Structures are given as structure tokens and as C-alpha cells.
Amino acid sequence: MIVAGDQQLLKQINRMALVRQLCSQPGMSRAALAETVGLTKSTISLLVRELLDEGWLIEEEPGITGALGRRATPLQLDGSRLALLGADLGISGARVVATNLLGEVLAERELPYADPQDSTACLALTAGGLVQLADDAALAEHSVLGIGIGVHGVVDDASGMLHIAPHLGWRNVDVAAQLRDSFVGSALDGLPLFIQNEANVAALAELEFSGQSGTDPLIYLSIGYGVGAGIIVNGRLLTGLSGFAGEVGHTILQQNGPACSCGRRGCADALIGLQAMMDDAYGTHHTSTPEQLERLFMQAEAGDTAATQAVTAAGRNLGVLLNNLWAAFDPMAIVIGGGALRLGERFVAPGRQVLDDYANAARLPAPAIRTPHFGPNSIAIGGAAMARHYLMRPALTTLPA
Amino acid sequence: MIVAGDQQLLKQINRMALVRQLCSQPGMSRAALAETVGLTKSTISLLVRELLDEGWLIEEEPGITGALGRRATPLQLDGSRLALLGADLGISGARVVATNLLGEVLAERELPYADPQDSTACLALTAGGLVQLADDAALAEHSVLGIGIGVHGVVDDASGMLHIAPHLGWRNVDVAAQLRDSFVGSALDGLPLFIQNEANVAALAELEFSGQSGTDPLIYLSIGYGVGAGIIVNGRLLTGLSGFAGEVGHTILQQNGPACSCGRRGCADALIGLQAMMDDAYGTHHTSTPEQLERLFMQAEAGDTAATQAVTAAGRNLGVLLNNLWAAFDPMAIVIGGGALRLGERFVAPGRQVLDDYANAARLPAPAIRTPHFGPNSIAIGGAAMARHYLMRPALTTLPA
Structure with missing residues (x-):
């Protein structure tokens, strides 16, 4: 047959x-x-x-089982011969990593941007960093299988085109084409290349490399300047009609709430993100700069009233968003990641409290909430995870969904 | 190999x-x-x-193509030999249907409950109706392939156990076991039987029988006394960790809003459902009865102020929920179904307006919103669709997700 x-x-x-x-x-x-x-x-x-x-x-080596006859030989993934590359195209710089098939980091580099607005220079820098990683002594024994890139913006994963990265000021940048051009003549020339939104990529790191591949549905909630999510359903990334699924930062938690950068009012993004906290603590007339953000972190740490109130209010709104994701997806775990994690329990504890209050009211056990397995490397390692994810799931045109 | x-x-x-x-x-x-x-x-x-x-x-018959040589024979599903059965275990009665493989109704019956609280009698009535359908003259030429049941409550699809059906007052009813027992000795004895929440079943009707199988993600938003959704992602029903995914009626749209039956405040259920409209128009001290509901429909139709305000307010909250589902899932279509549809544009137009306002603010095209293909038969036909859905997707243990 x-x-x-x-x-x-x-x-x-x-x-x-x-x-x-x-x-x-x-x-x-x-x-x-x-x-x-x-x-x-x-x-x-x-x-x-x-x-x-x-x-x-x-x-x-087969273990000693005490049974008679030939012992079964245990098999596992080989961490010593194949490699995956990942990059986090961040807000102030890029981070590139090489991992083995198990997600263990073999080499990494941080690459600060000279001018974050100059997308061409930032991409050339990132491509150069990836090529150097592949040539690194630590990788000399490894063959690179593929490359994955996480971008802090809205990206069409099918074409590798970045539509908009609001905090970088990039619009309509062909990330895939520029990287491929930079790879010509290098060891990376022609290798499989995958590009996704940063929250999606971080979700794939949890799926592929956290040792918890059975966690499904899994939601990676990324809270930086804004709010987004990467959502895994049935072992696959939920991308939606146009690749915008998971934009939970633009679900409305408070009708007629504060104005959001998207044009709506009361979005999760405008109530929970670091930008929202800065607007709340210092007023929207202040420009948001890395210095302003540092001030928020320092003042929250020091217990300053305005900063503390802003962080607590954002945390409580986080709890509402967690409730809503729970009801819609019934996830096995929600992972909270992104730059806002630096605020620690000052931010997360009020969120968990609100969620627990809702769960108690409904007499249901609250869903599992945890932090990322890979800390600040989540997105770069997520790039490597994305490459493994797609390489291990060949296109199934003749097979059912 | x-x-x-x-x-x-x-x-x-x-x-x-x-x-x-x-x-x-x-x-x-x-x-x-x-x-x-x-x-x-x-x-x-x-x-x-x-x-x-x-x-x-x-x-x-091969069409006339004008080309030389043997003409290709067109193939299609045969509507004349195999049948599927579906049931809607409703609030005041059951509805059972038989369809062919194309979802065309071959026979149907309405079965009013004598006492809706008596789950054993209601299930026996439904089972009897299904057996009679199978014996019906219209089905004499057909072999029944499987049976699907939609239940207005929270159901564990793996075991067929209904945990709670709040508007029927049923708790912990083993729907699958009771139906199977009733089928013993009949033509339905031992046939594949599938049970799901009513919104999930209605979503499967849209997926399988609407002629729009490529609509993915698809959300069927069911608005009756309460609010729930059936969500299709990558051609499969999103069920979640414990089968509760799609309970979007318990996402919070208004913090500290009206009390919800679940114990939380400000849930979509407490702002959008028919119960919420009755509470709004007539006060929560009134018991909700079929007569009360009829009064709401009549008064809204007649332009009564309290009823009209309640329906409009619910419609505007519907718009917020539509926005939130759009952001989270990026669906190809949202289908709005359920008993509240009888309110027509009085209810849906304010929702569409709020959604359009958000879409305009964000300068994005609003998602497609439409009504169900199968009207009041959506759930019963959905049962038949669910049977086809699972029969056409054999377990894929050796194959990737």
C-alpha cells in the first residue's frame, strides 16, 4: 500500500x-x-x-539490571556533534548563542548596538556575531543545523519580514533577507533560518529545552516595555490568521482605562508593561529612556512611594490578565518572563494574589505560574529551540492536523 | 523501511x-x-x-471538458449510505438529528423534558429518541457510523462525565455510561459515542459541515444564559489541561463589576449573557424563569427602556470580549451563536460597533464576525459533526503533533 x-x-x-x-x-x-x-x-x-x-x-553504556541476557542499550540525544544558533535582536543590543541539541549553551556573545535605530547596522552586527560563533573554537567539532532569531516586534514568520518593532523604531525590515545576504560565503550560508516574535521564541525555549515538553497548553507571558505572549497548543505555536495570535497585551482589562500605544484604551499593555509603570509613576509627559527605566527599578527597590504604587498596580492588573489567560486556554503552566521580572516579587506577588483570589472565589485550583528556565538568555536560547522545533517537525502535507 | x-x-x-x-x-x-x-x-x-x-x-458523471482522451471522474462524499447521529441535551428539552456524511439532516425530533431536573429521565428520553431516529424510515438505507452529544455544561470529554450543568441543576452525571446502557440491544449498541460541551460541539459543526473547513482559528462564541466558546486551532478543538479551555465567559472585562455565578466579579458571563441582561433589566432578586426570559425578548422587541438598555449594555460588553478574543487568537472568524441571537441586531450591532471602534483606533481590519450556519440546530448537528471529526482523525500515536 x-x-x-x-x-x-x-x-x-x-x-x-x-x-x-x-x-x-x-x-x-x-x-x-x-x-x-x-x-x-x-x-x-x-x-x-x-x-x-x-x-x-x-x-x-547499558546499566546493570541483574537480568539475564543481553542488556538493552539506552539511547539519548547527542550533545557533542550538532549545534543550533539563536539570536535575541534586543532593544539596546543583540545576544547570540550556540547550543547543542539539548539546549546547553556552547558559546555566547553580547553585541551592543552603536545606534539602535539603524536596523541595517544592527542586523549586520548580529549576522557577524553568529558567523563568529560558528567559527568559535568551542564549536569546531559541531555542525550547525539551523538558526533561529527572536525579534521584539510584529513579524511575519512565513516571510521573515518585520512589520514593526515599536521600541526600536523599526518598520518593514526584511530581517531574513538581510541576514541571508550577510551569511553568503560563511559557514552559515544557506542554512535553515527561522524568525519569530520574541515571546513566541521564548515559549519554544520552554517547550523544547526545559525538560517539560509535556507542558501543554503553555503560555509564555513576556512583560517588557509592553506585554505579549507566546502560546503553545498541541505541541505547536499558535500563530493565527496573520501571525498576530498571542498579542494579549491588547486585550482590554479596564474599559475606558489609560490610553494604549495601539490606539485603544485600557489594554493590558497600558496597565501592566514597564512603560505603563513609568507613565504611572512619572507622568506620560516624560520621555521613556533607559535612564528613566533604571530610575524605576532603583526607586521600586528603595521603596519610593510613587514607584512602589505603580509597580503594585501593574502587578494587580497582571493578576487579571493571568485569570483571563487561564479561563481561555486552561494552560498547564503560565511562564512569566521579560524585563519586568527584574522587579521580582514586588511585581509578581500582587498578580499571584489577585489570581489566587479569583481561584478561591471560583473554588478552583489556580493554574501553575513560574519563571523562565533560561533567565535573560530565554530569547537567544529560544532562537536555537525554534530551529530544533521546526527541524524536528517536517511539513506534513499528506497528514492530518 | x-x-x-x-x-x-x-x-x-x-x-x-x-x-x-x-x-x-x-x-x-x-x-x-x-x-x-x-x-x-x-x-x-x-x-x-x-x-x-x-x-x-x-x-x-465526468463533465464534458472538451479535451481529448478519457475524462477524469469527479469524486465526492456519498450522502446516501452512511449516517451520523447528534443530540443537543438542552435546557428545556433535547433535540436529536440524523445527518448524512455531508451534514445534511435526514431526520430530526424535538423531545421536551417532563422534568428538566431529572437527569436520568432526560437521558433515557434522549437515548430513546436517538434509537427511534436510527430505526426511522428515512434512515433505513443508511448505516450509522457514530453518535455525538452536546451538553450545556462542563464535561470531561475523555470519560463522558458531566461535572456541572448550572442551568439544568445537574452535577456529576455519567452521561456516556447512561446513554450506553440505554443503547444495549438497539441498533446503536457499541457504536462510537462522543460527548462535549455545547459550544465546542457547535464549533465542530462550523468546522466540519459549513463548507469552510479552512477557517482556522475559528471561535464559536455561544451566548445563552451564560457565555462560553468552542475554539478550533490547527483543525483541532482546543480543550486545555482539564477540558475547560474556551471558558471565556469567566475572563474579566470589568474589574469590580457585577457578581458572577462563578464567584468572581466582572466576568463576561455576568456582563453579556441573558441572565446578566435579566438581572440588569429586572434586578437580581427576581428568579429567572423561561417566562422572565420571554418577557425580556418581548420587551426588547417592543422597545421597552429597561430591556433595551440592558440588551445594549450587554452588546457593548460583547464588543470588548470580541476584541479580546481577536487579540489572543487572531481568528479567521468568530461565529456568534446561542439563545441571545434571538435579540438580533439590538444585541449584536452594539458589539460590532465597539469592536469596529477598537479596530479603527488600532488601524487594523476587524476580524470577520458571523452567525452560525445551522441556526437553532447548531448543537444537534454539531453532535453529528463531532462524530465525523473524530472518526476522520484516527489516533496518531506514531506521528508528530
């Missing part, structure tokens, strides 16, 4: 099903894999042989 | 991929199917032969 033309795709799907299984349960034997994924032992043996040869998998 | 043990599953997946393709593009030839789904022509021919024999597909 299955003929030659179909076999290539099916083989690729089955190969990557084995790799994904070993991501969530490292140390499985060929026999255990056959049982779990429902393929025959001979098929498994052939696929595992290929994956060992190509650097995806490695055999461990 | 592909061995005997794998073939059975792969064959089932490929068979149903063909059926799904013909659902969205009826009239394709074997050659066009081979091209589109990426299988060889010989594989397609074998699978199509089986599906013709079993009653899933039928061949049409």
Missing part, C-alpha cells in the same frame, strides 16, 4: 518522532521506543542507526 | 486524508487527489476503491 514516493516523508516523520520521544524520555532502548511509538523493532533499528551516524543520537 | 505493523495505521491515516480533502474540495479526481495529498496514483486508486465500497465516497 505504501509506495516509494511516500516513503521519504514517512521515514523523515518517523525519524523525528523517535528524536522527540528521546527528548522527553532520554535513555529509552530500541525495544522501548518500538513499544512506545508503535513501529517494529527492525524499523526502529534502521532509523536509530541513521540517527547515530548523523550525530542526532548517542548510545550510553 | 515501512513494515507490515505500521501499514494499518498509515493506511487509515491516508484514507481519511483523502476524505478530508474531498470534504473541502468536492469533485476532485483521483489524479488531482494524488497531486494534492502527495500519494502515488496507484495508492490513491486502491484507497478510493475501498472508500467507494464502504459508502464514504461516490463517483459523479
Whole structure:
């Protein structure tokens, strides 16, 4: 029934099903894999042989089981031969990392922008940093499989075009094309390249590399100057009709509330983000600068009244947003990340309190809330995670959703 | 590479991929199917032969194309041999339908409850109605493939247990077990049975039978006494960790707003649902009865001030909820259904206006909003759609999400 033309795709799907299984349960034997994924032992043996040869998998020493007969050989992802690159195209600089297949950082660099408004120069700097990473001594033994980029703005992931990055002042920048041009002649020339919004990329880091791949639905709520989310449903990123899904910063939490940069009033973005806190503490007539932000962090730390009130109010509104995400998605976990995390419990505790109050009122257990596994590296490592994510999920045109 | 043990599953997946393709593009030839789904022509021919024999597909007369040579035979789903059953376990009665594979109604019955509080009697009545439908003359030529039930409450779809149906007063009712028991010895004994929340089922009717299967994400917003949603993402129902995803009636639209039945304040449910409108128009001290609801519909129709204000206020809050669903999901369409639709434009127009105002403020095109394809039959037909949905998506244990 299955003929030659179909076999290539099916083989690729089955190969990557084995790799994904070993991501969530490292140390499985060929026999255990056959049982779990429902393929025959001979098929498994052939696929595992290929994956060992190509650097995806490695055999461990069999443990001593006390049982008679040949011991099963545990398999796991090989961290020593293949690499993934990721970049965080940040607000004041880029951060680039190389990881192995397990998400362990092999090398990283910080690259401050000379002029954040100059998108061409920022992208050239980032591309150069990625090429240098690939040439790094730490990576000499590794082959790079792919590259993923997280961008703090609205991006069309299909084309790699950045529509708008409000806090960088970039509009309609063809990030993919500029990076590809910069890679010509380097070791990265022609490699698979993936581009996504920063919250989406950070969500993929949690999905792929946190050791908790069964957390689904998973929401990564990114709170920096503004508010956005990366949402994983059924093991895939929720992107929506035009790639804008997860823009939960523009859900309305307070009708006729403060004006939002989007033109609406009372959006989560205008009530919870760092910009909202600065507007609240210092008035909207002040320009927002890195110095102003530093002032907010220092004054909140020092217990200044205006700063503390602004942070607490934002935290309480965070609790409303957490409730709303809980009701809509019934997530297995909500991860709170982004620059606002530097405010720590001053910001998060009021949010958790409001959420708990709602949960108690409804006599339901509140959803799990946690911080990111990868701290300030979440987005750069998320780039590497995105590359692994898409490489391990080949296009399934003949198969059901 | 592909061995005997794998073939059975792969064959089932490929068979149903063909059926799904013909659902969205009826009239394709074997050659066009081979091209589109990426299988060889010989594989397609074998699978199509089986599906013709079993009653899933039928061949049409080839059209006159003017081209030389043998004309391609158009294929489509066969509406004449297989049937699906659906039930809407409503508030005052049940509605049962039989449809063919295309979702066309073959027979239907309304079954008023003697005592809505008596869950055992209501379920026995519904089961009896389904058995009678299957024996109906109109169905004599059809084989029933499966049965789907929509319940106005919170249901665990994996077990078929209803946790709570607030407007029926039912708690912890094992709907699946009671129906299965009633089917023993009838034509429905042992057939696949699926149970879901009513908004989820209505969403599946839109996905499967509306002729718009590419509408994704799709949100079916159900507004009756309360508010809930069925959400389709990547061709699948979003169910969440515990099956509660889509409970958007308990997202908060107005902090410290009116008390909600869930214990929170300011939920969409307490601002938009028919119960909220009655509380607003007549005060919360009045009991809500079918007569009270009829009074609301009549007075809104007649232009009574209190009723009109309540309906308009609910409609404006509907607009806020529509905005929030738009931002979170970037849906291809939001379908507004449920009993509140009887209020017509008095209710929906203010909602659309608020949504349009937000869209204009943000300089974005508003998402598509429409009414259900199946009117008051949405949930019963949705039951049949759910049966087709799950039968056409065999478990994919060896395949990626």
C-alpha cells in the first residue's frame, strides 16, 4: 500500500518522532521506543542507526539490571556533534548563542548596538556575531543545523519580514533577507533560518529545552516595555490568521482605562508593561529612556512611594490578565518572563494574589505560574529551540492536523 | 523501511486524508487527489476503491471538458449510505438529528423534558429518541457510523462525565455510561459515542459541515444564559489541561463589576449573557424563569427602556470580549451563536460597533464576525459533526503533533 514516493516523508516523520520521544524520555532502548511509538523493532533499528551516524543520537553504556541476557542499550540525544544558533535582536543590543541539541549553551556573545535605530547596522552586527560563533573554537567539532532569531516586534514568520518593532523604531525590515545576504560565503550560508516574535521564541525555549515538553497548553507571558505572549497548543505555536495570535497585551482589562500605544484604551499593555509603570509613576509627559527605566527599578527597590504604587498596580492588573489567560486556554503552566521580572516579587506577588483570589472565589485550583528556565538568555536560547522545533517537525502535507 | 505493523495505521491515516480533502474540495479526481495529498496514483486508486465500497465516497458523471482522451471522474462524499447521529441535551428539552456524511439532516425530533431536573429521565428520553431516529424510515438505507452529544455544561470529554450543568441543576452525571446502557440491544449498541460541551460541539459543526473547513482559528462564541466558546486551532478543538479551555465567559472585562455565578466579579458571563441582561433589566432578586426570559425578548422587541438598555449594555460588553478574543487568537472568524441571537441586531450591532471602534483606533481590519450556519440546530448537528471529526482523525500515536 505504501509506495516509494511516500516513503521519504514517512521515514523523515518517523525519524523525528523517535528524536522527540528521546527528548522527553532520554535513555529509552530500541525495544522501548518500538513499544512506545508503535513501529517494529527492525524499523526502529534502521532509523536509530541513521540517527547515530548523523550525530542526532548517542548510545550510553547499558546499566546493570541483574537480568539475564543481553542488556538493552539506552539511547539519548547527542550533545557533542550538532549545534543550533539563536539570536535575541534586543532593544539596546543583540545576544547570540550556540547550543547543542539539548539546549546547553556552547558559546555566547553580547553585541551592543552603536545606534539602535539603524536596523541595517544592527542586523549586520548580529549576522557577524553568529558567523563568529560558528567559527568559535568551542564549536569546531559541531555542525550547525539551523538558526533561529527572536525579534521584539510584529513579524511575519512565513516571510521573515518585520512589520514593526515599536521600541526600536523599526518598520518593514526584511530581517531574513538581510541576514541571508550577510551569511553568503560563511559557514552559515544557506542554512535553515527561522524568525519569530520574541515571546513566541521564548515559549519554544520552554517547550523544547526545559525538560517539560509535556507542558501543554503553555503560555509564555513576556512583560517588557509592553506585554505579549507566546502560546503553545498541541505541541505547536499558535500563530493565527496573520501571525498576530498571542498579542494579549491588547486585550482590554479596564474599559475606558489609560490610553494604549495601539490606539485603544485600557489594554493590558497600558496597565501592566514597564512603560505603563513609568507613565504611572512619572507622568506620560516624560520621555521613556533607559535612564528613566533604571530610575524605576532603583526607586521600586528603595521603596519610593510613587514607584512602589505603580509597580503594585501593574502587578494587580497582571493578576487579571493571568485569570483571563487561564479561563481561555486552561494552560498547564503560565511562564512569566521579560524585563519586568527584574522587579521580582514586588511585581509578581500582587498578580499571584489577585489570581489566587479569583481561584478561591471560583473554588478552583489556580493554574501553575513560574519563571523562565533560561533567565535573560530565554530569547537567544529560544532562537536555537525554534530551529530544533521546526527541524524536528517536517511539513506534513499528506497528514492530518 | 515501512513494515507490515505500521501499514494499518498509515493506511487509515491516508484514507481519511483523502476524505478530508474531498470534504473541502468536492469533485476532485483521483489524479488531482494524488497531486494534492502527495500519494502515488496507484495508492490513491486502491484507497478510493475501498472508500467507494464502504459508502464514504461516490463517483459523479465526468463533465464534458472538451479535451481529448478519457475524462477524469469527479469524486465526492456519498450522502446516501452512511449516517451520523447528534443530540443537543438542552435546557428545556433535547433535540436529536440524523445527518448524512455531508451534514445534511435526514431526520430530526424535538423531545421536551417532563422534568428538566431529572437527569436520568432526560437521558433515557434522549437515548430513546436517538434509537427511534436510527430505526426511522428515512434512515433505513443508511448505516450509522457514530453518535455525538452536546451538553450545556462542563464535561470531561475523555470519560463522558458531566461535572456541572448550572442551568439544568445537574452535577456529576455519567452521561456516556447512561446513554450506553440505554443503547444495549438497539441498533446503536457499541457504536462510537462522543460527548462535549455545547459550544465546542457547535464549533465542530462550523468546522466540519459549513463548507469552510479552512477557517482556522475559528471561535464559536455561544451566548445563552451564560457565555462560553468552542475554539478550533490547527483543525483541532482546543480543550486545555482539564477540558475547560474556551471558558471565556469567566475572563474579566470589568474589574469590580457585577457578581458572577462563578464567584468572581466582572466576568463576561455576568456582563453579556441573558441572565446578566435579566438581572440588569429586572434586578437580581427576581428568579429567572423561561417566562422572565420571554418577557425580556418581548420587551426588547417592543422597545421597552429597561430591556433595551440592558440588551445594549450587554452588546457593548460583547464588543470588548470580541476584541479580546481577536487579540489572543487572531481568528479567521468568530461565529456568534446561542439563545441571545434571538435579540438580533439590538444585541449584536452594539458589539460590532465597539469592536469596529477598537479596530479603527488600532488601524487594523476587524476580524470577520458571523452567525452560525445551522441556526437553532447548531448543537444537534454539531453532535453529528463531532462524530465525523473524530472518526476522520484516527489516533496518531506514531506521528508528530
